[in-house]
Amino acid sequence: MTTVFQTRKGTVEAVNDISFSITKGETVAIVGESGSGKSVSALSILKLLESNGKVSSGAILFNDLNLAELSNEEIRKIRGKDIAMVFQDPMSCLDPVYTIGDQIIETIKIHEDLSKKEYVERAIELLRLVGLPDPENRIHTYPHQLSGGQRQRVMIAIALACRPSLIIADEPTTALDVTVQAQIMELLKDLQSKFETSILLVTHDLGVVAEMADRVVVVYAGQVVEQSSVIELFENPQHPYTEALMRSIPRIETDRNQRLQTIKGNVPSLDDTPTGCRFHPRCQFATEKCRVEEPPIFQVADNRISKCWLVDPDSDIEISYPSATKEKIDEDVYIDVSNRLEEKELLLDVKGLKKHFPITKGILSRTVGHVQAVDGVSFHIRQGETLGLVGESGCGKSTVGRLITGLIDSTDGEVSFDGNDLISSNRKTMKDLRKRMQFVFQDPYSSLNPRMTVLDIIGEPLEVHGLAKGLDKQERVGELLETVGLSKNDMNKFPHQFSGGQLQRIGIARALATEPDLLICDEAVSALDVSVQAQILNLLKDLQKKMGLSYLFISHDLNVVKYISDRIAVMYMGEIVEVTDSETLFENPMHPYSKALISAVPIPNPTIVPERIILEGEVPSPSNPPSGCKFHTRCPMATEFCKQQKPVLRELSSGHIVSCHLFGEGEEKWGNIL
Template identity: 90%
Template sequence: MVNHETPLLQVEKMTTVFQTRKGTVEAVNDISFSITKGETVAIVGESGSGKSVSALSILRLLENTGKVSSGKVLFNNLNLAELKDEEIRKIRGKDIAMVFQDPMSCLDPVYTIGNQIIETIKIHEDLPTKEYVERAIELLRLVGLPDPENRIHVYPHQLSGGQRQRVMIAIALACRPALIIADEPTTALDVTVQAQIMELLKDLQSKFDTSILLVTHDLGVVAEMADRVVVVYAGQVVEQSSVRELFENPQHPYTEALMRSIPRIETDRDQRLQTIKGNVPSLDEIPSGCRFHPRCQFATDKCRIEEPPFYNLGDNRLSKCWLVDPDAEIEISSPGTIKEKTDEDVYDNLDERLGEKELLLDVEELKKHFPITKGILSRTVGHVRAVDGVSFHIHQGETLGLVGESGCGKSTVGRLITGLIDSTKGQVSFAGNDLINSNRKSMKNLRKRMQFVFQDPFSSLNPRMTVLDIIGEPLEVHGLAKGLDKQEKIGELLETVGLSKNDMQKFPHQFSGGQLQRIGIARALATEPDLLICDEAVSALDVSVQAQILNLLKDLQRKMGLSYLFISHDLNVVKYISDRIAVMYMGEIVEVTDSETLFKEPLHPYSKALISAVPVPDPTVDPDRIILKGEVPSPSNPPSGCKFHTRCPMAMEVCKQKKPLMQELSSGHIVSCHLYGEG
């Protein structure tokens, strides 16, 4: 039970500043919140809102240019902001521990995980050597890492992403801290691993009565994990509430807008997602008055001029908005209220769009086995079966979602289709043309009709090139436009994706993440393709920006008749944008059907586990999770029979011996599983 009497951590009017070339800027302004023993408090908001800076400020882990300039950070009534460096070091790791987003960048690659756990214990406790090892093994067992006696000797690169995150949690628990600060602990994980980590954190919290400060932008995780929520925007807290009240009746337009931006499993895919216009303001260009007013649909002249105070709405509920003033005449609508469909908002029905459409892409038994070499002579000693007999098709104007855990071969399939890597076996037909056996010239002509939109626009766009050169490059490579014609074409492409012609002389660093993704889409559209392969194209974006990009992709599909292969591990997004979905496991497709049917009546046990693991952005729902045991087997040594049988809760003896064949159980619903007969 949560103790609401005495705060364990009390942050009072904390302001954090950074020294920049333009002078001093405030990253966090007068933030206040508290955490009691055994409580989970979530800090949510878009990137750049000050979530992580607030968490790092508590432990004084800021860069050299940053510092807490005013306010108090009281931990058991001790002001952390006033402690000397050697004093705060005694608290870090012992009383307050931190779990970071990317364990691979936090774990030392040259030390075993056992040494790294022991190092943390040694800093704060003096124990006999044997007890250090025993404590490390106990911690690994506690966080659910299999075979901890042997795993203590392995290195970080020998573990999966979920296992590395468990090691990070073990290090955080090494000295039994009273408070754990978890900064996006599940963002980079698959839904199945994410579900395991969330269950682990909840179990550990109940065992040790540990408090958790959860920093995240995933409202589904917030709904399942948090007791209370602190919503931050542009460095300020704009709303505080219990998790249930926040989701039932948000009292700030920003909170309400964030919730409307989320694609949910129950969201009608024919309905546009509601978005938040604009972006989080730069720290050196903070608006006057209410900081959210340039993006707020309810903004008044008063909002533009005067900064609103915090209104206490009772039961520890606060909102920094003029609209909750008892004298205000405007009310914020409920997040459950969906705008009525209009001709502009509603997308065409799948049957209407695809009824007479031609087959665009046909993939048959596609395989890619990467050789494993050994010795000076690089002899082949085995193969990694990255893609092992994949078949599917896409019609003109259709979106096929491709889902599965990391490492299942989704991205490799996309690269095989476009010829970026050579296939081991199989057939790929695009618009009636054989891609596998095409010569270089034919492949170049076909490749311009298939384009990639990558996950991370920051790394996929050349930082030394202007937008003009970035988008213009494919036009020149394929001889489509030059000179003034090229500039005019680029201007049209920028306007098509919602940017301005004036942006073409800018460099990538001058844009936000969402704008960069729009530039990536404009570049992909430059060759007038028929098929876009979107490889985790929205997974790195905030929910508000993600909604903008998803709406854009649907608009472009409706206007230009584009087809999409949409690769992602975010099932909410895939459900919303896809006509049909193919589920992959260890290089094979195990189920294919339309998106509505898959989420209502999944047939394969793996599909059921994936869907059950999706975080539900509703604190009143207690999801019935299917937690998969064990890790994904190595693709270089896959299990016999059905590859999923080692983790399947419904595995039978035949599953271990015989590989199931694909069979169509109903119109368009194909599955590979022994539960439905021999096939």
Template identity: 75%
Template sequence: MVSDLQPLLEVQDMKTVFKTRSGLLEAVDGVSFSISKGETVAIVGESGSGKSVSALSILRLLENNGSVTSGKILFNDFNLKDIGPDEIRKIRGNEIAMIFQDPMTCLDPVYTIGDQIMETIKIHEDLSKREYRVRALELLRLVGLPDPETRIDAFPHQLSGGQRQRVMIAIALACKPKLIIADEPTTALDVTVQAQIMQLLKDLQAQFGTAIILVTHDLGVVAEMADRVVVVYAGQVVEQSNVRELFEQPQHPYTAALMRSIPRIETNKNQRLQTIKGNVPNLKELPTGCRFHPRCLLATEKCRNEEPPLFDAGDGRLSKCWTADPTLQVKREIMTAFDEEQLDNFERNLHLVEGQPLLDVKDIKKYFPITKGILSRTIGHVRAVDGVSINIHKGETLGLVGESGCGKSTVGRLITGLIKSTAGEVIFEGTNLAHANRSKMKQIRKKIQFVFQDPYSSLNPRMTILDIIGEPLEVHQIAKGTRKQERVAELLEIVGLSRNDMHKFPHQFSGGQRQRISIARALATEPELLICDEAVSALDVSVQAQILNLLKDLQIKMGLSYLFISHDLNVVKYVSDRIAVMYLGEIVEVADAETLFENPFHPYAKALISAVPIPDPTMEPDRIILKGEIPSPSNPPSGCKFHTRCPVAMDICRNKKPELKEITDRHIVSCHLY
């Protein structure tokens, strides 16, 4: 809630330039916005648009080759652009603090979290040693970290992702700053933890009147958190608006395109997602005229030749588009143009044959030993997967959801044989993988392929795309020489890339293109089952829509089956036929996608679905906030593993483990309530 209309921070025509070997790159070109006390302003856009650079420019946290060359950054009558290093250090952490995207890389692994919180306070305040520790404990309690008296002496690696993000927020709040800049603070978090962090930021804002600049590409988070929105594209502001008006009637085609590319819970799974063609332009090769015109549905000759100014669209709204020019009489409803664009529905998947199983996983377990001492004696086990049973039919997509650490990715690796199971069976096309000989396993591995979360770390940076995609062709003796090159060219075209790309290296592609290359490599052996492990979680919404459309097209053309592992429930709902919900190594509910979202049975599934951010600022989410953290898989609770966090737990839940039973047709639940 905005409590003071007087600007706390005012950015005027800010330009940020980086010196490179090939010349100067203008990463931020004339960005202007303001924020008042108690207000939340969101900066949104695709990767490479200049969101994070704009935020870092305010605090002068740019790399050595970057600098703010012109404009003003006015804070408390100071122009932060012109003050010296000593003066800006007094402001950082004290009056303006920053929460970074990845807490693990920002927290020092050799210092306790208590030391790192106290360090921030010591820079700006002179207190006794005891007072520093008392203040650090108060901050950890304030951000809701469980057992702060013990955790204050813990190291970053001993905390979960959500706990580390809470520590980052505690550090940011250490000196009660007037402004917090949060750079993608919830992107890597589960929906349940994300809901907790968003509620925490709201509570702290209400308590201290802190202003928040929220840098994100998650429009669901924007709808829930922001008062005003600044949309940036290729280093420029293309739209500014009140959050409600922006979602109801966007004024710029780029904003409208971003909104239309999001899969929502209500999205028809047979409807193709709207995509934005092309990519954010390279800063070295910016197009003439409007920078968005090569990707715009409404582009005219004027857009190609003349760059539009930032027009006043009324009611304090701004739009950098010729459609907003009142003198040209070309004003039209931006969203209407997208409604008029013909999007084909996906064909019915003829490969999906009921009762024809492809994969059957029976009571599979994976226990990792905990060792201690010089002799590495086993003193316990981490029960990463503790009796999972799932099945996938030919042509079907099974979604696997749950919080980080529940064992989703381990299940995927057990199915492919990347790690050996402790117990249980994996049966693929009637063959038990545990009893298959080496020759049979090689044949099966051709038919089961993996698409990893981070395409850049899974692609060898020293190999060309021809060698990367061609490697499985040679390993499985499918093609060599000229035939291999022809097959790689075919695979690149199947995933929407050019055959001319095969001689390039991974670093020469965008994130979405690298994910397409990963999919092409997985398709090289003509598999029947693809395991997609968070395959779209690191992508912008526009690129995510392209990849989801591609996966659905490939499924129809090639009869593929998918195990789709993700914590983004909007995406899972859109892409899946059935969904399995996993908690602490066990399956707690399995149902058809529509059924699960309309009528979830298990309290954990209800909490997950309620935590999904809704990209509609008019809707007030009815959220179930789970208390506490996931118990340790090395020492899980007795009875139902969820009872320590369950809002409706009974005495029987604490003592007796519930069985996985079919409650209604194809709806299976493990809960004493049923």
């Protein structure tokens, strides 16, 4: 199949002559970096491309029916009934003005003629099938009333409405927490076993691939570069691109002192693809033949192919991947958490921090309640230390970061930065302190002004704080760009001229402009490909060693947090439930919530079957939190005492703090439950 788009520059090939197949009940994963053609391949199958795109050649055979030759009217009879699609962002795919029941029923009505009662019964049955609680009442709710995980379940219910033979899932778990991601993966596997449904899984998460897929198709710059069974692919990749992707992933067992492998450069633009092998500009094994002559697809073994000259039987080049090397650690700057952390001076001290957002009602906007977004958070960060802050979406992680920097006002509590009280500081003092604390936001596309050049974006904080103007500003911006791995020649460009990873580097350069002591990184790598993510993580660690920076690293990706953090604080419903060093948390988590989070982390190894702790129910509403321990409604170890009495943070061992009755007031009665 070849898919092309008509642009101002002419015809552009987004997908170039790719081939793969899926059998009944099989899961095939398509993996690759952004811009490789994964989603375009999936959308081409159902003719869901933009108006300027089309399948220009090749065949898409579904039970011997060539979908590429069907008219729009004919393909509509296939969509939803025989082949269904689960999109990446359910909020943009679900209609906000219709109930979820109406949207499920609409799909059934297109393909089946049933009575009104039967439509409703089928919708309720589907919601129950995908694990949505109280489906009889939830059928009348609107998308905005559901959590991200619940909306994704509704999308899966819509996809299953007519029992299709094939489900195309385009990044179905990318924006979800690890706990919800684990639930969605288990759900898809259960549904597959019940109905023998085939799944085409589009993703860049190799942990999800290892757990879900039977076979894997690796794509790069619109071409299939490797295809194999999932076990063979992970055990012995046959293309340098596949190997590089796997070595980019931070894993739970990855040594914190070990640099992540990165892939130099970026995926080439569709209108400027390299000659020869498309991967050669980024390949460490590229030869002159790779630069000039495009490799054919070689049959490496049964049901295994690779598009690389290195697997040519006549090739005399040996692939020898370098072993992971240890970083050279500057002992004067780098913090060894086990030996030297206590010697460092306290930089940030947060005590009892609260933020309760008022709920107003009526014409007079009277306060009728509060959303307890942050409810008594306490932690500290020392100079040169990285504290990871983890938890599910809505637990208050990002709000904590905004409270610390004064982007929003706190309801109660104390925040001390280098001995200065931030809550009661006057405007001038706060301005002086804020230049020492900077924010790196999650989405660089929305946090960088598209109308400003890079010079103005990075130079703005320099002017605001009176640090540089004119030629001095240009010189300083050039230095900052080179510090984060970009060129000073980039300063006159606009944000749209950069890739996602480059934009995140610009965001980091802007944060470094005022020479801060503390960076608050809010999901700073969550939207990036694994290869770009590795570059940013290496950059953050290099900057920490070079400049002695401290980080508050907010994320729901536990593999990343484990790799970059000295200590980790676990949050649930606005409260800290456990704090300890990163090694201890993953080797011996004490709080039941921490155990569930860690058990839900996808493992990029298809030979390991993880023992998951699947949390029942949904996160309670922060406007009406449960009494006692807030986690008791989902905790597998909860007792009556947990429902009545709120636990307090207790130090179980040196630096290991836990808020749980299993180690506190109720320990005498039920501590042996562990």
